[in-house]
Amino acid sequence: MRPDILNPLFAPVEKLPGIGPKLAVSLTKLLRGNNPDTGARVIDLLFHLPHSVIDRRNRPEIADTHQGVLATIKVRIDRHEPPPRGKGRLPYRIYVHDETGEMALTYFHGQGSWLEKQMPVGSVRYVSGKVDWFNGRAAMVHPDYVVAEEKLHELPMIEPVYPLSAGISQKIINKAVRAAVTHLPDLPEWIEANVLARQSFPTVQEALGRLHNPQDALDVSPQAVAWKRLAYDEMLAGQLALALVRSKMKRGAGKAWKGDGSKRRIILDAIPYELTGAQKRSVGEIVSDMENPQRMLRLLQGDVGSGKTIVALLACAAAIEAGGQATIMAPTEILARQHLATIGPLAEKAGIRLAILTGREKGKERERIYAELASGDIDLLVGTHAIFQANVVFKDLALGIVDEQHRFGVHQRLSLASKGGAADILVMTATPIPRTLVLTFFGDMDVSKLDEKPPTRQKVITNALSMERLDELVGRVSDAVAKGGKIYWICPLVEDNDELPVTSVETRFAALQKVLGERVGLIHGRMKPAEKDAAMDAFKNGRTQVLVATTVIEVGVDVPDATIMVIEHAERFGLAQLHQLRGRVGRGSMASTCLLLYKAPLGEVAQARIKIMRETEDGFRIAEEDLRLRGEGEILGTRQSGGPGFQIARAEEHGELLEIARDDARLILNDDPDLASPRGQALRVLLYLFSKDDAVRLLQAG
Numbered sequence: 001m002r003p004d005i006l007n008p009l010f011a012p013v014e015k016l017p018g019i020g021p022k023l024a025v026s027l028t029k030l031l032r033g034n035n036p037d038t039g040a041r042v043i044d045l046l047f048h049l050p051h052s053v054i055d056r057r058n059r060p061e062i063a064d065t066h067q068g069v070l071a072t073i074k075v076r077i078d079r080h081e082p083p084p085r086g087k088g089r090l091p092y093r094i095y096v097h098d099e100t101g102e103m104a105l106t107y108f109h110g111q112g113s114w115l116e117k118q119m120p121v122g123s124v125r126y127v128s129g130k131v132d133w134f135n136g137r138a139a140m141v142h143p144d145y146v147v148a149e150e151k152l153h154e155l156p157m158i159e160p161v162y163p164l165s166a167g168i169s170q171k172i173i174n175k176a177v178r179a180a181v182t183h184l185p186d187l188p189e190w191i192e193a194n195v196l197a198r199q200s201f202p203t204v205q206e207a208l209g210r211l212h213n214p215q216d217a218l219d220v221s222p223q224a225v226a227w228k229r230l231a232y233d234e235m236l237a238g239q240l241a242l243a244l245v246r247s248k249m250k251r252g253a254g255k256a257w258k259g260d261g262s263k264r265r266i267i268l269d270a271i272p273y274e275l276t277g278a279q280k281r282s283v284g285e286i287v288s289d290m291e292n293p294q295r296m297l298r299l300l301q302g303d304v305g306s307g308k309t310i311v312a313l314l315a316c317a318a319a320i321e322a323g324g325q326a327t328i329m330a331p332t333e334i335l336a337r338q339h340l341a342t343i344g345p346l347a348e349k350a351g352i353r354l355a356i357l358t359g360r361e362k363g364k365e366r367e368r369i370y371a372e373l374a375s376g377d378i379d380l381l382v383g384t385h386a387i388f389q390a391n392v393v394f395k396d397l398a399l400g401i402v403d404e405q406h407r408f409g410v411h412q413r414l415s416l417a418s419k420g421g422a423a424d425i426l427v428m429t430a431t432p433i434p435r436t437l438v439l440t441f442f443g444d445m446d447v448s449k450l451d452e453k454p455p456t457r458q459k460v461i462t463n464a465l466s467m468e469r470l471d472e473l474v475g476r477v478s479d480a481v482a483k484g485g486k487i488y489w490i491c492p493l494v495e496d497n498d499e500l501p502v503t504s505v506e507t508r509f510a511a512l513q514k515v516l517g518e519r520v521g522l523i524h525g526r527m528k529p530a531e532k533d534a535a536m537d538a539f540k541n542g543r544t545q546v547l548v549a550t551t552v553i554e555v556g557v558d559v560p561d562a563t564i565m566v567i568e569h570a571e572r573f574g575l576a577q578l579h580q581l582r583g584r585v586g587r588g589s590m591a592s593t594c595l596l597l598y599k600a601p602l603g604e605v606a607q608a609r610i611k612i613m614r615e616t617e618d619g620f621r622i623a624e625e626d627l628r629l630r631g632e633g634e635i636l637g638t639r640q641s642g643g644p645g646f647q648i649a650r651a652e653e654h655g656e657l658l659e660i661a662r663d664d665a666r667l668i669l670n671d672d673p674d675l676a677s678p679r680g681q682a683l684r685v686l687l688y689l690f691s692k693d694d695a696v697r698l699l700q701a702g
């Protein structure tokens with residue numbers, strides 16, 4: 001149970017004065033993303049930090065103001081000039097002066113009576129806003145503030161500026177945050193006094209107070225001590241949670257799975273290629289972990305096309321040789337079925353009994369799978385997250401493989417672990433991720449890297465061309481089709497959208513069909529699973545040769561004789577995604593091309609991305625560049641999704657703090673594994689503060 005002291009922070013924002021249900025909905029969208037698991041809470045407002053400030057300290061006289069520059073000026077009101085009757089579109093003007101000159105305050109749709117009350121002729125006012133100079137005359141259109149001398153203190157000289165989304169203005173969010181700040185309780189301190197002093201960290205309350213009430217632009221920089229303190233807290237909470245999961249898994253350990261190698265030998269004999277050095281090394285590391293009685297918790301990081309599937313199968317074979325069961329969980333149904341197709345024949349040769357479980361297996365069939373898993377008649381289960389369901393009970397699960405592709409979270413790994421009393425866990429990622437992110441999302445896991453591609457691979461030639469050359473490109477694609485080639489054509493959207501000037505798959509499909517007729521297929525995420533299968537099959541078998549697709553094919557799809565990848569609106573995709581998409585070609589022995597079709601003019605970041613894509617196919621390097629260009633949340637697509645991404649910390653700014661947080665988490669749990677000491681209790685508050693409730697539950701479960 002969350003400590004009572006945090007209740008005011010976890011209350012819904014509607015509890016704050018001035019926030020009604022409508023605003024609460026907008027705030028939820030802004031603060032908790034598009035698929036919120038809960039409405040916005042006070043804490044979300046507090047963790048929504050400003051990115052800059054508006055500085056009103058510039059106090060010139062009228063003649064010294066500059067075009068477009070924010071100024072706060074002391075003036076005397078001279079006269080009101082309402083728009084002539086019937087000319088409502090002309091502005092309402094109020095002429096003011098100081099010793100240096102005259103200026104007009106201009107209001108469109110101004111309410112005369114209200115303005116007269118605010119600014120009676122002859123009175124002195126401070127007005128704050130941007131000054132416009134036109135034809136030698138100064139004007140201020142809709143001043144941000146107009147206050148009388150005795151109310152000058154109400155004019156905020158420095159105002160925080162927050163990231164916004166539709167339906168919310170700076171004024172509104174400022175007001176909401178200010179109300180939230182008053183709800184801050186006194187929290188216990190979880191950082192040791194000497195560390196606080198060394199880092200000059202303020203308390204959490206002080207830090208939030210300073211960030212939301214900055215005195216200077218520097219106060220809202222991620223390098224400000226207040227921001228760093230909170231970033232450290234967030235990282236410490238994350239590292240503690242991961243370390244708790246890890247120690248819980250390790251503590252629950254206790255089986256050595258040692259096979260005789262017979263099934264692995266059959267599989268190795270059956271594949272038409274030699275394992276790469278990296279594959280051999282990874283299999284070796286995994287198998288030796290499994291033979292060890294400690295529970296395995298290993299991350300297999302594979303670059304695109306580096307051959308993860310066979311590594312996974314060999315690991316499963318080892319588990320099954322040792323008398324246990326194994327499972328591979330894929331992030332999408334397409335991938336689960338593809339795994340089944342590649343693994344199936346090899347498994348059969350090796351005498352491995354294989355089944356698939358996705359949302360599609362229903363009724364009797366599903367019951368049969370449940371029964372055979374429980375009796376041990378199925379050795380290897382491939383599937384989607386359907387495997388997490390409570391009815392799925394294994395007789396003796398030895399190895400759980402999560403083909404994670406960034407889509408699953410810590411608690412799924414945990415729930416998988418709970419399906420086997422002593423199951424070893426292997427997490428696979430499809431895109432290499434930089435070390436800092438490995439730490440963030442996986443904590444202190446052991447890592448195997450597939451950083452070598454099969455030698456039969458050829459370099460994929462990558463070129464960029466502007467949309468203006470579309471006709472030429474379609475010509476090239478037709479030629480390739482005539483020669484029997486297979487082509488992917490990726491578009492960012494499923495259907496046209498009036499708000500975005502972007503080609504959808506449907507439009508592109510129709511256009512290509514006009515030229516190439518039956519040879520063109522279509523696949524996207526809104527199709528039914530059976531339709532998707534049919535589209536994939538048609539492309540695999542060569543009945544269609546151009547597959548127009550959204551990014552549903554981004555991860556893992558394997559059609560080795562596809563040799564051309566066209567990515568339309570390449571400027572809209574992130575580097576990791578481009579790399580993944582490109583990885584769909586160059587998988588066979590034929591030369592392949594990737595064509596990045598973009599809409600000119602390209603922004604700076606898009607240009608940088610395309611340059612990197614042309615320079616390298618090394619996923620590990622691309623991942624580092626992506627982090628540099630975009631920041632961690634966007635790489636993983638988690639910034640807004642309520643996933644395990646950070647709200648406050650930034651991997652690219654606070655990298656060194658992450659290392660410290662990881663070491664601190666380890667030390668803390670060494671000394672106090674159950675967080676039972678007084679400091680441990682404070683750390684529990686920290687875990688709750690950053691919504692690591694799962695981790696605290698683990699502690700309570702003992």
Ligand SMILES: Nc1ncnc2c1ncn2[C@@H]1O[C@H](COP(=O)(O)OP(=O)(O)OP(=O)(O)O)[C@@H](O)[C@H]1O
Pocket residue numbers: 273274275276279302303304305306307308309310430454455456555556557558560583584587
């Ligand atoms: N050592 C090898 N030599 C030659 N071909 C290999 C080797 N290992 C795997 N392959 C083949 O390479 C292709 C890609 O393998 P796999 O689908 O496992 O890659 P992956 O790592 O999952 O890549 P992605 O994440 O891009 O889908 C498959 O067709 C597989 O048969």
